[in-house]
Amino acid sequence: MNNEICRYRIVSEPRRQSLDALLAFCAAHEAYGTLVDLFPSSAKGISARTDFLATAEPSLEFGSVDRWPLGEPENGRIGHSVPLWKFPLTPSFIDILAAKARSLYDWKSPKLPEDLAIYRDNGTVLLGTVSHECIGWLNLSSQEASSPQLGLVEIIEARR
Structure with missing residues (x-):
């Protein structure tokens, strides 16, 4: 069986049930995720950031990237x-x-942090998004791509 990892483009935005299925698939296979804090400094952005942190902060590790x-x-x-x-x-x-976002591309400011990403134990990306551009992808083996857990998520292999 081929264990080579290929990129699969998410064709239509996972919403509600398909988002739940995607998150469950990732949770069953992977170790951690990231979000980028690009909340604006407006009152609306500060309020959204405070609201998100009130729920998520106990589980978050804080760092920075350039x-x-x-x-x-x-x-x-x-x-x-x-x-x-x-x-x-x-x-x-x-x-x-799942409670904060109704769809995969809801992860953008000012309402939420940006660009949900989920990583494998070895640090490689399993799920990547660029929310403001409505771009999402999965890096999967052929066995993972055919998983029934992903049945609600429409994906196609990206051609290089």
Whole structure:
């Protein structure tokens, strides 16, 4: 069986049940996730950040990056440091993710932190998103891609 990892593009945005299925799939296979804190400094942004942190903070590890976590080395530069929140992919944090967002691309400011990403134990990306551009992808083996857990998520293999 081929264990090579290939990129699969998410064709239509996972919403509600399909988002729940996607998060359950990721939780069953992976170790941790990240979100980028790009909340604006407006009153609305500060309020949204405070609301999110009130729920999620006990599980978050706080760091910062000066490159977009999912960007390629040549185009991932941000130009300044931004907060990066790392979290364990536990059932309780999956519940937080599902309660805060109704769809995969809801992860953008000013309402929520940006660009949900989920990583394998070895640090490689399993699920990546660029929410404001409505782009999502999964890096999967052929066996993972055919998993019944992903049955509600429409994916196609990305051609390089």
